[in-house]
Amino acid sequence: MSKTLINTFSKKLLTWHAASGRSGLPWQGNRDPYAVWVSEIMLQQTQVATVLERYPRFMKRFPTVKKLAAADIDEVLAEWAGLGYYSRARNLHACAKQVMHDFSGKFPHDPLLLEQLKGIGRSTAGAIAAFAFHERAPILDANVKRILARLFAIEGAVQDKAVNDRLWKLAQDLLPNQPKDMPVYTQALMDFGATWCTARKPVCISADKKCPFAKDCQANLSNQVLALPQKTVKAKSPEFDCDMLLIRSGNFVLLQKRPSKAIWGGLWSLPESPWRPRSEKGHQTAHGSKELLAITLPGENIADLAKSIRGLKSGNRIKHVFTHRRLWMQIWEANASKALAFFSPNLKWVPLAQLGRYGLPQPIKILLQGLSLVRGDDLKN
């Protein structure tokens, strides 16, 4: 039934791209596998507008896979701070080491080998192979899933295995025959999904532009475009409270390195209490230093720290929204002596002027800026 479209899709898409594709993005037209790889990782679940500012900075700081592999993970996380999903930065660093040690510093061409590297899944492997090496490997990101679900009127949630398998098969079958077309074709797919076949306002609805697939698209023909791909119901995100210590000593502030494999993993932040589920009936805030004595950090107890601090005062209360969690952070402020004994390597007095060298969670970075503890410039580099 869709045989015609299977055979004509890539050519039509390439024609569309020549007229209406995006251009001028900093990572486009670059066939350096390292540059391609960094852009693909940075763009995972992150919009182009955000990456636009951060990508050139990252490439300037770490121009080659060799330099990235040789860097300290804290430097990489500091450069990544604010982009979110910090496992991407940890995996990026680990992958750079893999490429240096297992592949003599050169990315493999085979998408199956690329997929074995840290942080590279099937879709990202396909993108790197197509952009950097002209391999006939498909991608299946959110754009492509949406395009294919509509073109072929595929019912069911895209995360369902059977549906996902079918989408991958289609993505493979639609590839252009000529390997030389792979970079532009892959870019065209992303461009078409991001700018024309969008989730909420595809051009076939607004009707000021003419979709080249209007007569091929099963969803369009059956007036189901906005219903595909099928959405799944998401649970409401749970809410939590926690306390954070903002302890200063002169021009120093006390930071805690967060455990990896958790939220804000590997970043430096303020010493933090365990999270408490937010109850319906209020009493969400810890009142007074009594409860603060019970503050523990993941994997360590800092009751001694809390006991040693005099004059804790409640400061800002910050609400922060994650993908599936909401967190209220109560800040407790005090001055203390730097002579306080800390035996944990996860606690560190940091000069305010050097905060920019540390990867801080975005709300903490904003907090410190808002309190004018540091000039904005100190946090930008």
Place this chain on the structure above:
DNA sequence: AAGTCGGGGGG
């Protein structure tokens, strides 16, 4: 198959 990972853009 479902949960876990951030943060910002835009309706």
Place this chain on the structure above:
DNA sequence: CCCCCAGACTT
């Protein structure tokens, strides 16, 4: 307020 995004990894 909501949904969405050049996903991968863990359980």
